[in-house]
Amino acid sequence: MIYTKICQTNELDNFTSNDFSELAVDIEGDNLSRHGKIFTIQVYAPSIDTFYLFDCKTLSYSDVRLALNNVFSSNSVIKYFFDCRSDVDALYHQYNIELKNVLDVQLFEVGFRKCSGSGNSRYYSGLYKTLNTYSYDVGITSSELAVKNKISQQFKSKNYDIDLNDQDVLKYLAIDVVYLKKLYDLFFMKIGHGKIFRSIQIETQKRMEIWKKAHFVNDRSNAISAI
Template identity: 35%
Template sequence: MSSSASPEANKATDHLLATVTQSLGAISVNDDAADDMIEMVDTAAALSNMMDGLDGLPTQPPSLYFDLEGESLSRHGSISILQLYVLPSKRTYLVDIVTLQHTAFSTRGKTGRTLKEVLECDGTPKVFFDVRNDSDALYSHFDISLAGVQDLQLMELATRTFSKRCVNGLSKCIERDVRLPAQELAAWKAVKDAGVKLFAPEYGGSYSVFAKRPLSDAIRLYCAQDVRILPRLWSHYRNRMSPAWALRVRQASKERVALSQTVNYNGKGRHMALAPPGWY
């Protein structure tokens, strides 16, 4: 928000931040205190250290869970933050794309690997929720062709016993399938609502908050909390998915990445809610 905001708007923002702070203690989506470890990666040195922690990780279940935030996240917008949750170490990294730009994807760790190479490695499984616009932005702005993607939105669709015509959003999946205890669910909703009211234009916010530095506590936690829940969703859906449907999910995930790289790709509109052809 701009510095010219009214006193009433500033008071509302302060109240939201207080709500988020009070909610911190209630969030433990993986029942481990280590989940509070959120690191802002905004230097080449910090990025190199992060890359060192990505070597030799198990692939089953996947170790790496990703999300992106930005202004109009697509080829027509920008990437502000790349979120990465590393399951074995229970660490959440917020990679500052605004500050690092191409350095975020070209900096090497001790073993020589870059984040670009990890993202493009088919043998390293990477979990996204609806990879399409994330892939569009990464490909358009940083020439990254994602591979090894497991799309949780498709995994949810594959496990349904009712209509598969339309996909669900992340919030609906979390509320329905993660089954957080009441206190944790209330805390998750408080953090979600606080973030939305800071960036959503319909609430007087702006997506530019993702690009402002230093990152506010409310946006920092908003960026971190959903990516930390993704392993729970992955486990829930994978345990309910047949081998045949798992194969279809892998293929459809690849097709989503390929589609996002086409000249005529449009990441907005009602068509984004439809299941892959032949799934319903």
């Protein structure tokens, strides 16, 4: 996999010069929402096995919009997210970017459990639990899971910050997007285009319109499945 860090205006072309059909996306921040801070935006392009890391602490508002608005708001480019709610809220209110054509892998995971009759499908799973559960299917290693868990715990500390010179942090940020398409493919193979798929579509649309709400807090009450 190719790692491409984008920290300044003259590096934007490394991303914008490409023609993408699908991207996996995640955002890292403190209190990620319309009110919090966005530190990084991670984008993985499966077709060219390239990971793009946008450093929002050094890039300007116009830099981020120039690089990402067209693809993120395009109906012709698929975007894989894992629980897009906070990302939707943050992107719209901080960068005036409205996401379109999103496949929320968290919804497909609970739909997969419902179709398979495997486990309780009342609650959504987080990404770490999902990667751990389906590690064999998507090929994630135990060392990658260990890094994911270690940095997750580090980020939960009160002095939240992100060090892009830390190799484990970079691995963590990549892990959050690299396996999303593989997870989606696994879940969709079981779900198909039936009733559960339609339920996922409806719930995804609700998530994509969260930015319209007067207030949004992504707390534990949002862990109950609507699928």
